[in-house]
Amino acid sequence: xxxxxxxxxxxxxxxxxxxxxxxxxxxAKDELRVxxxxxxxxxxxxxxxxxxxxxxxxxxxxxxxxxxxxxFAYRPGLATEWKWVDDTTLDLTLRQGVRFHDGSPFGxxxxxxxxxYIARPENKALYQRNTNWxxxxxxxxxxxxxxxxxxxxxxxxxxxxxxxxxxSRSYTGPEEQNKRPIGTGPYRVAAIEPxxxxxxxxxxxxxxxxxxxxxxxxxxxxxxxxxxxxELAELLAGRAxxxxxxxxxxxxSIQRQRNLRTxxxxxxxxxxxxxxxxxxxxxxxxxxxxxxxxxxLHAIDRKSFVDNLVQGEARVIHAPxxxxxxxxxxxxxxxxxxxPTKAKALLAEAGFPNGxxxxxxxxxxxxxxxxxxxxxKAVGIDAEVNMLPVATLIQRFxxxxxxIYQGDWGSFSVNDASAIVSTFFKGGEDDxxxxxxxxxWLDIADNSNDVAVRKANYKKAIDRIMEQAxxxxxxxxxxxxxxxxxxxxxxxxxxxxxxFVYSWK
Amino acid sequence: xxxxxxxxxxxxPVAPGPRTLAWRRARGHLGLMTGAGVLALILxxxxxxxLVAPHDPYTGSLARRRIPPIWHAWLYDSPKAGWTYPLGTxxxxxxxxxxxxxxxxxxxxxxxxxxxxxxxxxxTLGLLAGxxxxxxxxIVNFFVTTRLSLPVVLVALAVVALTGSSLLVLVLVLGLLxxxxxxxxxRAATQQARSLDYVAAAEAIGCSxxxxxLREVLPNVLNxxxxxxxxxxxxxxxxxxxxxxxGLGVRPPQPSWGLMLAEAKEEIFFNTWMIAxxxxxxxxxxxxxxxxxDGARDVTAPENRN
Numbered sequence: 001x002x003x004x005x006x007x008x009x010x011x012x013x014x015x016x017x018x019x020x021x022x023x024x025x026x027x028a029k030d031e032l033r034v035x036x037x038x039x040x041x042x043x044x045x046x047x048x049x050x051x052x053x054x055x056x057x058x059x060x061x062x063x064x065x066x067x068x069x070x071x072f073a074y075r076p077g078l079a080t081e082w083k084w085v086d087d088t089t090l091d092l093t094l095r096q097g098v099r100f101h102d103g104s105p106f107g108x109x110x111x112x113x114x115x116x117y118i119a120r121p122e123n124k125a126l127y128q129r130n131t132n133w134x135x136x137x138x139x140x141x142x143x144x145x146x147x148x149x150x151x152x153x154x155x156x157x158x159x160x161x162x163x164x165x166x167x168s169r170s171y172t173g174p175e176e177q178n179k180r181p182i183g184t185g186p187y188r189v190a191a192i193e194p195x196x197x198x199x200x201x202x203x204x205x206x207x208x209x210x211x212x213x214x215x216x217x218x219x220x221x222x223x224x225x226x227x228x229x230x231e232l233a234e235l236l237a238g239r240a241x242x243x244x245x246x247x248x249x250x251x252x253s254i255q256r257q258r259n260l261r262t263x264x265x266x267x268x269x270x271x272x273x274x275x276x277x278x279x280x281x282x283x284x285x286x287x288x289x290x291x292x293x294x295x296x297l298h299a300i301d302r303k304s305f306v307d308n309l310v311q312g313e314a315r316v317i318h319a320p321x322x323x324x325x326x327x328x329x330x331x332x333x334x335x336x337x338x339x340p341t342k343a344k345a346l347l348a349e350a351g352f353p354n355g356x357x358x359x360x361x362x363x364x365x366x367x368x369x370x371x372x373x374x375x376x377k378a379v380g381i382d383a384e385v386n387m388l389p390v391a392t393l394i395q396r397f398x399x400x401x402x403x404i405y406q407g408d409w410g411s412f413s414v415n416d417a418s419a420i421v422s423t424f425f426k427g428g429e430d431d432x433x434x435x436x437x438x439x440x441w442l443d444i445a446d447n448s449n450d451v452a453v454r455k456a457n458y459k460k461a462i463d464r465i466m467e468q469a470x471x472x473x474x475x476x477x478x479x480x481x482x483x484x485x486x487x488x489x490x491x492x493x494x495x496x497x498x499x500f501v502y503s504w505k
Numbered sequence: 506x507x508x509x510x511x512x513x514x515x516x517x518p519v520a521p522g523p524r525t526l527a528w529r530r531a532r533g534h535l536g537l538m539t540g541a542g543v544l545a546l547i548l549x550x551x552x553x554x555x556l557v558a559p560h561d562p563y564t565g566s567l568a569r570r571r572i573p574p575i576w577h578a579w580l581y582d583s584p585k586a587g588w589t590y591p592l593g594t595x596x597x598x599x600x601x602x603x604x605x606x607x608x609x610x611x612x613x614x615x616x617x618x619x620x621x622x623x624x625x626x627x628x629t630l631g632l633l634a635g636x637x638x639x640x641x642x643x644i645v646n647f648f649v650t651t652r653l654s655l656p657v658v659l660v661a662l663a664v665v666a667l668t669g670s671s672l673l674v675l676v677l678v679l680g681l682l683x684x685x686x687x688x689x690x691x692r693a694a695t696q697q698a699r700s701l702d703y704v705a706a707a708e709a710i711g712c713s714x715x716x717x718x719l720r721e722v723l724p725n726v727l728n729x730x731x732x733x734x735x736x737x738x739x740x741x742x743x744x745x746x747x748x749x750x751x752g753l754g755v756r757p758p759q760p761s762w763g764l765m766l767a768e769a770k771e772e773i774f775f776n777t778w779m780i781a782x783x784x785x786x787x788x789x790x791x792x793x794x795x796x797x798x799d800g801a802r803d804v805t806a807p808e809n810r811n
Contacts, residue, residue: 229770236774249571249596253775301567308567308598366768367596370757371567374597377758378564385757 026241027486027504030218034242034499035231039195039224041391043181044174045165046118046125050390051269051410051495052224054163058496059200059220060101061165061183064092064111065157066211069492072415074157075211078106078166078184087152087449088135094143098207100168101188108139114167115147123173129423130163130412133446151447154454155326155416163412186215186500198222200499215500226389232482235260241487244497246480247365248311254482262482265491266313268322269410269477271364273300273372274424277470278434280400286358287403291350293469296404297336298343299379300372302474309368312478319462320421320471327417327445327458333466343379355380361397362406363390369406398429405432408477413494417458418446425465433470530804537800543793551609558603560590562760565598574601574778592782596768601779604760605786611761612742612790615676619741620734622680627687628730634688635695636718645688652685658747665753675754679741686733694726701725728805735798739791746787762787 026033036052045057066077079092098106115137118125125131133153138146149156168182181189184207187200200220206212223240225231228247234240236257246254246262255262275296279288286292302316317323319330347355360376360383362369369385376383383404388396397405411419422445424430425438438461445457465471481497483489488503521529531537550557574593577583586593592601634645661678668674698704699722707721748754749763757764762783769779 227770229773232771232774247771250771250775304567308570366757370768371597374564374758387752 026484030504032217032220032242032487032499032502033240034220034222035234035240036222036224037226037228037231037245038390039226042174042178043189043192043194043198044177045163046131047174047177048391049127049394054410054412055496056198056222057165058185059187059499060181060185060189061167062185062207062210062212063161063164064094064166065161067158067161067494068211069494069496069498074161076209077161077211078111078207082157085146088149090147090149090156091140092145092147094145095207095209096143098184099205100184101182101203102168104168104170106166106168106184107142108145109169111145111166112137112139113169114171115145115164117167117171117173118164127163127412127423128428129419129426130159133159152449153447154449154451155414155418158414158416158419162414186210186212187220190219196224212498212500216503217499220499235482235484238484242481242483242489242497244479244481246482248309248478248480251311251480251482259485260482261485261487261489262480263489263491264312264478264480265493265495267410267477267479267493267495268324268413268415269408269479269495270317270320270322270420271310271368271406271408271474271477272320273360273472273474274397274402274405274407274432275470275472276400276403276432277468278432280432280434281359281403285403286350286352286356289350290468291346292352292356294336295343295346295350295379296376296381297469297472298339298346299381300375300472300474301338303338305368305371306475309365309371310475310478312480313476314478315476317473317476318466320424320465320473321417321462322411322415322420322476325411325415325417325419326451327421327455328462329455329459330462330466332459333463336469340379347380352380355382357382357384358403359384359386360404360406361386361388361393361402363388363393364406364408372406400429400432402432410477410495413496417462418442421458421461421465422446425461425470433465433468435464435468435470438464527804531800534800534804536796537804540793540796540798540800543789544797547609547790547793548613550606551613554606554610558600558606560600560603562599562603562607563758565594565600567598569594570596570598571772571776571779572598573776574782577778593778595765595779596772599760601782604765605762605782608760608762608765608783608786609790611672611755611759612745612787614672615679615745616738616742616794618676619679619683620738622676623682623684623737623741624687624730624734626681627684627733628691630684631688631691631693632695632718632723632726635692636699636722638696642692645692649685649688652682655682657682657744661744661748662751662753665748670748670753670756672755675745675748679744683737683740686737687730690729690733691726694729695722698722698725728802731805732798732802735794735801739794739798742791742794743787 038050038052040048040050040053042048043053043056045053063077064079065082066075068075078095078098080095081093083091085091094108100106115134117123118131119134119136133149135148135150140146178194186203186206188203190201191199202215202218206214231243232250235243251262251264254260275293276285276287277293279285306314306316318335319328319333321328358381360369360373366387373383373385396402409420422442425433426442427434427439441457441461445454448454479495481491486505488505572590572594573583573586575586575588575591578586590600595601630645634642660682664678665674704721707717745754746763749761750767755761755764765783766780772779
């Protein structure tokens with residue numbers, strides 16, 4: 001063992017001792033300090049699609065039905081009972097004695113107001129997939145509501161327990177919500193500085209019998225730091241207690257710190273490339289040719305990408321969905337092996353023997369994106385890398401400005417293929433394939449009550465998506481958390497950290 | 506302006522000429538010699554990059570990523586470090602040494618070309634303002650004031666964000682933004698030179714204005730420009746690194762030192778060498794250029810030394 005290494009350990013020990021002091025103080029203050037990476041455009045969960053926003057929502061608002069984070073079983077939330085009257089009508093009995101953060105009582109009016117607001121297309125909820133299956137809701141009596149669907153929608157309960165949060169009857173839209181969010185959740189928002197900081201306080205009157213339980217830590221402070229290195233500096237210096245999306249390369253080094261812990265958990269998120277098959281970024285661009293897209297699938301060494309960069313439990317995937325999602329079946333979809341020679345041959349067949357220039361836009365990790373760039377370069381495709389902040393990039397993606405988009409999607413943790421395949425392949429702003437056939441199959445799959453029919457049609461859609469090579473499915477995600485040893489932390493497979501569950505050791 | 510005597514003044518036969526004197530001073534000037542030596546070394550490295558670099562700077566293997574540099578084998582018993590990659594590999598498995606060597610090309614190309622462009626613009630404006638004075642001077646002063654009120658980094662960021670970045674755009678942007686010092690220094694020097702007797706004499710015998718400007722004034726005001734040129738070259742190199750670091754300069758996978766810093770940013774706490782190496786490279790290059798400029802000033806115009 002080298003002397004310098006020994007000195008290094010001593011240095012680390014000193015640093016750890018120094019850093020440990022503020023954490024103790026934190027326990028006394030009963031305030032958990034979390035750092036998020038992304039700026040949420042609006043905290044209203046119907047008007048942002050960022051994971052940070054989802055986490056925000058899970059703390060401030062509640063669902064009618066709550067899904068158990070471990071077993072995925074449904075538990076009574078704001079609704080104590082629910083019953084399908086027929087394929088398109090759902091009756092719910094609401095819980096009594098629930099209060100909002102402002103003290104007002106919760107009732108049928110709140111539910112009906114929220115659902116009707118988000119279901120109206122003119123209110124432009126950001127991800128229509130989450131809300132456009134609801135036709136309307138009506139009050140049956142003060143504690144009973146009835147939801148009407150446009151068509152049968154089997155994953156309705158799943159959606160009610162994840163992206164559909166219930167607001168109060170005073171809700172007037174995202175603008176007001178972003179200033180004074182009022183919910184029934186275990187934490188109430190004490191202060192909000194958009195793009196900078198959120199402060200939460202335990203809501204003592206969070207309803208009895210909530211599957212979430214009452215918050216154990218009194219206060220949560222969330223700061224937004226858009227730079228990974230700065231985030232880590234905050235943690236190492238003892239000015240933050242919990243980080244997530246920590247760079248996998250840093251995890252072993254953080255783990256070696258005496259006062260810090262890391263947790264790596266596979267989540268429902270998948271990483272992928274969206275290829276502009278529909279020519280939205282430029283009519284007749286090379287990506288509109290099927291062979292070019294297939295060449296790209298063959299060009300990327302996904303195994304090496306997953307093993308060396310994503311690391312941990314991450315896996316290569318061959319379909320545009322997470323393997324456990326209902327309908328996510330890649331058995332008959334073509335699998336593209338890593339084969340640069342074949343990629344080059346396909347490019348030549350498509351009329352690009354010398355490759356072409358294009359753009360690769362991404363937000364997550366410069367290194368990951370440059371690895372993809374290098375693989376493309378090896379077969380002659382010259383992709384200019386453009387790293388953008390996530391909110392900006394999603395806007396440009398939805399406007400149709402990204403030739404190759406490297407993204408990832410957590411499906412709002414909905415364990416059903418519709419939450420991803422039907423978001424990206426049904427002709428909306430997020431669809432770069434614009435394939436009518438795929439949309440038809442997805443329509444059948446989304447709106448059939450017969451599980452076999454659903455599975456068969458998702459499978460057909462996935463087969464076609466992969467044959468046409470609209471997407472390059474890359475990997476399942478591993479989310480890395482780093483936290484102070486003081487914190488009793490656990491990760492959930494739905495990728496939603498639950499601050500109300502955590503406590504100090 | 507005694508260093509470069511007017512050509513008419515022949516040196517006394519016994520005393521050494523100004524050039525010989527300058528050379529003597531140069532050889533005794535530690536800073537100048539160090540700067541010139543290091544710069545020459547970097548220049549040679551840049552020119553001979555394909556011969557010197559042990560690996561391809563663009564292709565790496567993910568399986569060989571983040572190999573630490575050789576001293577980790579000596580100091581920390583790192584089993585991965587070795588002579589195959591003496592300075593280690595980056596986060597994509599590309600050889601760090603080769604990328605640093607190729608990176609010097611980008612820095613030098615941008616530094617020299619931006620300096621030439623800004624030098625041309627600045628000295629032309631300065632020469633005209635200093636020689637003609639009056640309205641011309643007023644107009645040039647207006648341009649200089651306007652330019653000085655533009656924050657360089659901000660303008661460069663905006664332009665690059667609008668036009669997209671490439672080496673050419675970067676060189677042009679930096680060249681068009683860094684000419685103010687040239688203009689100011691050139692103007693002051695020209696104003697001095699203009700009133701000297703040999704200019705008046707040339708004017709009296711009927712030399713044309715272009716002749717006066719280019720043959721009488723210009724050669725005698727070049728000295729202070731050398732220092733400005735080195736400062737601006739160093740400035741351009743640092744700006745390129747800054748822009749690349751911000752993702753608005755040289756595009757990956759080009760091995761720009763600024764980009765290498767950006768790529769290694771997340772490693773700053775546990776793999777300090779990754780960020781230190783390109784940082785040191787930038788530091789050494791800029792220092793050597795500044796030493797060279799400083800030395801050149803001392804040698805050619807020793808009376809300005811302080």
